Amino acid sequence: MNWANPIQYLRxxxxxxxxxxxxxxxxxxxxxxxxxxxxxxxxxxxxxxxxSVFGFVCCILLIRIMKGLAHTVLMRKEDYxx
Amino acid sequence: MDKFVHPALFFILGAFLIPVFKGxxxxxxxxxMPAAAFYTVLNLGHGIYGEIHYLGFNIILGRVDRLSLxxxxxxxxxxxxxxLYGLHVKEDAQHIASFFYxxxxxxxxxxxxxxxxxxxxxxxxxxxxxxxxxxREPASIRAGFRYLxxxxxxxxxxxxxxxxxxKNTGSLAFxxxxxxxxGFPEYLIMAGFALNxxxxxxxAWLPDAYPEATVTGAVFMxxxxxxxxxxxxxxxxxxxxxxxxxxxxxxxxxxxxxxxxNDMRRILSYHIISQVGYMVAGVGIGTQLAVNGACxxxxxxxxxxxxxxxxxGSVLMMTGTSKLSExxxxxxxMPLSLIFYVVGGISISGFPLFSxxxxxxxxxxxxxxxxxxxxxxxxxxxxxxxxxxVGLKLPYFAWFxxxxxxxxxxxxxxxxxxxxxxxxxxxxxxxxxxxxxxxLPYREEAMKFHPYALPHLSETVQILLFTGLGFFLxxxxxxxxxxxxxxxxxxxxxxxxxxxxxDHRFIHAFDYGWGELYRSLALKALMAFARFFxxxxxxxxxxxxxxxxxxxxxxxxxxxxxQTGNIxxxxxxxxxxxxxxxxxxxxxx
Numbered sequence: 001m002n003w004a005n006p007i008q009y010l011r012x013x014x015x016x017x018x019x020x021x022x023x024x025x026x027x028x029x030x031x032x033x034x035x036x037x038x039x040x041x042x043x044x045x046x047x048x049x050x051x052s053v054f055g056f057v058c059c060i061l062l063i064r065i066m067k068g069l070a071h072t073v074l075m076r077k078e079d080y081x082x
Numbered sequence: 083m084d085k086f087v088h089p090a091l092f093f094i095l096g097a098f099l100i101p102v103f104k105g106x107x108x109x110x111x112x113x114x115m116p117a118a119a120f121y122t123v124l125n126l127g128h129g130i131y132g133e134i135h136y137l138g139f140n141i142i143l144g145r146v147d148r149l150s151l152x153x154x155x156x157x158x159x160x161x162x163x164x165x166l167y168g169l170h171v172k173e174d175a176q177h178i179a180s181f182f183y184x185x186x187x188x189x190x191x192x193x194x195x196x197x198x199x200x201x202x203x204x205x206x207x208x209x210x211x212x213x214x215x216x217x218r219e220p221a222s223i224r225a226g227f228r229y230l231x232x233x234x235x236x237x238x239x240x241x242x243x244x245x246x247x248x249k250n251t252g253s254l255a256f257x258x259x260x261x262x263x264x265g266f267p268e269y270l271i272m273a274g275f276a277l278n279x280x281x282x283x284x285x286a287w288l289p290d291a292y293p294e295a296t297v298t299g300a301v302f303m304x305x306x307x308x309x310x311x312x313x314x315x316x317x318x319x320x321x322x323x324x325x326x327x328x329x330x331x332x333x334x335x336x337x338x339x340x341x342x343x344n345d346m347r348r349i350l351s352y353h354i355i356s357q358v359g360y361m362v363a364g365v366g367i368g369t370q371l372a373v374n375g376a377c378x379x380x381x382x383x384x385x386x387x388x389x390x391x392x393x394x395g396s397v398l399m400m401t402g403t404s405k406l407s408e409x410x411x412x413x414x415x416m417p418l419s420l421i422f423y424v425v426g427g428i429s430i431s432g433f434p435l436f437s438x439x440x441x442x443x444x445x446x447x448x449x450x451x452x453x454x455x456x457x458x459x460x461x462x463x464x465x466x467x468x469x470x471x472v473g474l475k476l477p478y479f480a481w482f483x484x485x486x487x488x489x490x491x492x493x494x495x496x497x498x499x500x501x502x503x504x505x506x507x508x509x510x511x512x513x514x515x516x517x518x519x520x521x522l523p524y525r526e527e528a529m530k531f532h533p534y535a536l537p538h539l540s541e542t543v544q545i546l547l548f549t550g551l552g553f554f555l556x557x558x559x560x561x562x563x564x565x566x567x568x569x570x571x572x573x574x575x576x577x578x579x580x581x582x583x584x585d586h587r588f589i590h591a592f593d594y595g596w597g598e599l600y601r602s603l604a605l606k607a608l609m610a611f612a613r614f615f616x617x618x619x620x621x622x623x624x625x626x627x628x629x630x631x632x633x634x635x636x637x638x639x640x641x642x643x644x645q646t647g648n649i650x651x652x653x654x655x656x657x658x659x660x661x662x663x664x665x666x667x668x669x670x671x
Contacts, residue, residue, distance in 0.1 A: 003417035011413075011482075025547045032544060035536040041450030041458060045537065051462075055545035058466040059552030062341055067559055070342040074567040081566075081575055 028052065086131035086144050088192065089158060090202075092119040093185030097178045109169050112177060116161035119188070123154045130194060139254055142194025148523040149377070153191045153313045155521055156381045157184065159507075160305045160388060167392055167500035168298030176216050180302045182209035187306040191313055195254040196244040196271075199314065203240065203278075207233035210307060213299030214291055222294040228571070229291035232277065236284070240274025243267050259318050272319055279311035279362055280355045281328050282335050286571035288355060289339070293347035293404065297395035300347060304354055304391045305384045312361040312380050321368025326449075329363025330457045330464075332356060337467025339569065344562045346394040346404040346476055350387070353430065353472050356464055357383045363457060364445040370524040371531065372448030377522050379445055382437035382511055386429035389504040390472065393423030396497055397480055400490035406476065406562035411485035416492055420481045422501035427477060429508040431469035432542055437511035439542065440518065440533040447531065447538075462541075466549045473546075474553045479562050 010017060033048040044050040096115040103111045128151075132143030161184045171177065186209060189202030207230065214226035246267030248254055259268050277284040288308070292300055319325060336356025343349045357379070364376030396419045397412065398404040413420050425436070432438040442465065449458040492498060511518045519528040553560070644655075 003421060004414045007413050007417055007420065021547070021550070025551065028540065028543050028547055032540040035540055037537050040537075041453070042455045044459075045541075049544065051541045051544040052548045054462070055466055055548035056552050058463050059470055059549045060556065062338070062463075062467050062470065063552070063556045063559055066338050066341040070565075070567060074342065074569075075563070075565045076568060078564060078566050082579075 025052070086126070086129075086146075087122050088132060088144055088188075089119040089122045089126075089154060090185040090188035090192070092116070092122070093161070093181040093188065097181035097185070100177050100181065101174045112165050112169065113162065115181070116158055116165055116184070120155075120158035120162060123151065123158050126151065126154075133194075139197060140195060141198055142255075143189075143198060144192045145194035145256075146192065148521075148525070149313070149317060150191050152377050152381060152521040152523065153309065154188060156384050157187055157191065157306065157309075160384050161302075163385075163388060163500050163504050164298070164302045164305065166503070167301050167388075167395075167497050169496040170494045171298055173216065175212070176296065176298065179209050179212035179216065180299065183213065183302055183306060187310040190310050194256055196247070196256050197254055199256055200237070200241060200244060203310075204237050206307060206310065207237060210299075210303055213303055214295045216299060217294060217296045219294065225291045225294035228575070229287050232284075232287040232574075236274050236277030238274075239270055239277065243270030243272075243274055247271060256314075256317065258320065261321060264319075264322070268318075272315070272322070272325075275311050275314045275318070276328070276362075277311075279308050279315060279358055280332070281325075281362060282332050282355075283570050285332070285335075285355050286569050286574075289343075289348050289351040289569065290571045292351040292354070293345050297399045300395060301388050301391045304350070304387045308354055308358045309361075309380045309384055312358060312365065312376060315362060316365045316373055316376055320365050320373050322366055325366025326363050326368075326454065326457060327366070329359045329361070329366050330449075330460050332359025332362060333461055333464035334467075335359075337464050337471060339567060340471035341467060341475075341560075342567055343471075344405050344407050344564060344566075346397065346406060346409075346480060347391065349406075349471055349476055350390050350394055353390075353468060354387060356468060357387065357430065359464070360442055360445045360461060363461065364448055367445075367448050367452050367454065367457075369448055369452050370527040371451055372445060374519075374522045374524050374528050374531070375441065375444030375446075375448045378441040378518055378528070379438075381518055381521070382429070382441035382508070385504055385511070386426045386437055386508050389422060389426035389501060389508060390430065392497065392501045392504065393419050393426060394476075394480075396493040396501070397490070399497075400493055401488050405564060406479040407564040409480045409486050409488065410483040411481070412488065412490065413481040415488075415490050416481070418492055418498055419501070420477065422498075422505045423481075424473075424477055425505040425508055427473040429512070431473040431546060432465055433512075433546060434534070434539060434542060435509065435512045437508045437518075439512055440515040441511075443533045443538055443542070444528075444531055462545060466545060469546055469549045470553055474550060475560055475562075478557075479560075 029049045029052055032051070037045055040046050044054065092115045096111075099111065100108065126146045128146050128148075130142055130145055132141075134141040134143070161180075164180065164184075165177070168176065168180070183206055186202045186204075186206035189205065190199050193199045193202060211226050211230045211233075214222050214229055244254070244267075250265070250267060259271075264272075273284070277287075280288040292303055295303055315325065333356045336352045336354070336359060340349045340352040340356070343352060361376040361379050361383070364372040364374075364379065367373075394404060397409065397416065400416065401409065401412070403409065429436040429438045432442045442461075446458055446461050449455075449461060515533060519525070519531070522528040
């Protein structure tokens with residue numbers, strides 16, 4: 001069996017895949033609003049969809065801040081250490 | 083079980099037998115040793131074995147309890163998978179190095195005293211250095227030396243701590259150190275352990291060395307050094323707040339660097355720091371739940387991180403590069419490697435149904451239950467970065483992204499099998515966490531923990547989904563760049579460079595100048611001095627000696643002429659002398 005075929009199939013239907021993922025995201029938020037939450041350890045645990053926002057914002061910040069740091073301070077040519 | 087067979091023996095003695103076997107037989111032998119060790123670990127009963135009194139020290143080679151067993155369990159299992167992954171390697175020395183490496187970490191895990199810990203600790207450091215050197219690239223040779231030097235430094239911290247600890251307490255027993263009883267010696271020991279756990283800022287050796295190791299060596303290295311360090315920290319220092327803070331800092335630090343790295347194996351190395359951070363934090367929080375979490379995460383981590391290194395190593399082996407900027411579009415040619423890698427990627431990210439989900443959550447919950455909400459949230463932030471780099475960025479740019487034009491084959495069968503089995507284990511632990519929870523040090527506490535509780539499930543799924551959304555929105559910004567990033571190794575690499583400059587500029591210059599001065603002035607003076615003595619020798623000493631000889635010879639010649647052989651001459655001479663003496667006598671009177 002060529003294992004590349006199912007992967008190729010998914011790639012050929014990227015648009016459908018995208019919509020499925022959007023639906024799953026919406027579903028996750030609805031799910032979060034519905035489930036009962038006992039003894040939360042953190043204020044965010046009580047807010048519906050808090051962790052969605054948390055995940056999204058953290059991801060954006062992480063990329064922006066680290067790429068910024070890399071381009072200003074950290075990044076060097078590959079032969080920097082000789 | 084009455085008889086105790088130390089599982090490390092299979093590796094340390096087995097290593098000597100590796101060159102004896104050839105071909106298929108060698109492969110069977112290589113697989114048999116870890117399998118036998120794993121079987122031995124399964125059948126070990128709790129207790130203290132191998133106690134030796136030597137020079138007044140109490141050496142304990144085999145302390146078996148729940149904490150040592152869970153680590154020995156996963157170490158021997160991992161050794162089997164690692165050997166299977168490297169089965170195609172023809173060079174005996176590589177197998178021997180990995181056997182000694184595994185033997186060393188098992189020795190540490192069962193050690194009951196600091197002396198034994200230290201000896202096996204150093205065995206690991208030396209054996210693993212060879213796993214780097216055997217890649218035989220110039221960069222690997224240099225990285226291996228840096229790695230060895232750092233570990234020797236860590237070993238010295240540990241040894242210094244052990245000596246001072248022994249002086250204070252009179253005992254070498256490797257036991258839990260009470261928080262109130264910890265002073266400078268204990269913190270030195272902790273620093274020695276922390277260096278191996280890659281605790282910030284003693285971490286830079288890890289992302290420096292692991293990406294330069296051999297393909298199969300890196301699979302071993304990612305499993306043993308840091309997790310042995312987690313074991314010794316969990317044994318001696320549970321509940322030390324500093325570890326909770328440092329561990330959480332590590333989780334963030336690792337993911338930050340992984341976001342901007344280009345080399346696949348360096349990204350994964352930074353994620354070792356991040357993941358070991360969870361374990362160190364779990365140990366530092368120190369509650370039963372958190373220590374359980376640290377052990378569970380160590381167990382799960384060894385498997386999925388090895389799987390990730392196997393996947394990245396396959397790409398490196400088949401394409402010759404591990405730089406994301408040179409890769410892309412491999413999914414058509416290496417789909418199985420991709421699938422196995424992704425299993426590792428979603429395991430480390432903590433997807434439900436995979437191993438990271440049931441282990442990482444235990445540490446995070448441990449932080450929550452112990453009322454450390456800040457640590458808990460920071461750990462969740464780190465899991466965002468984990469999915470971003472390991473779960474999305476790395477596979478996207480290696481297997482999809484732009485087409486690099488590379489058309490590699492899948493790696494050899496043994497590597498695929500190793501990846502397949504490890505993938506299965508990651509999945510098994512995820513869907514049936516009881517197999518893992520049964521092994522944990524505090525079993526009752528572990529049984530009370532339910533990772534698939536709805537709030538946790540909802541939290542995890544949301545974080546992962548929306549991290550994915552963020553990734554695809556900023557995909558262009560993440561394009562890998564063929565650059566390196568400065569890290570703490572800058573300090574010692576530049577310090578050495580500075581020393582070399584100082585040496586060249588001053589020490590060497592002084593040495594050279596001194597040499598010149600000596601040659602131009604001192605040497606000339608010496609030569610003149612020598613010439614004077616040569617002259618004096620010839621004309622002074624030789625002159626005296628020779629003239630004495632010539633004089634004696636001449637005198638002898640004259641004396642010889644007097645001796646004529648005629649008695650009348652002798653009588654005349656005697657009479658002459660007689661009259662001269664009498665004359666002188668008479669004259670003087």
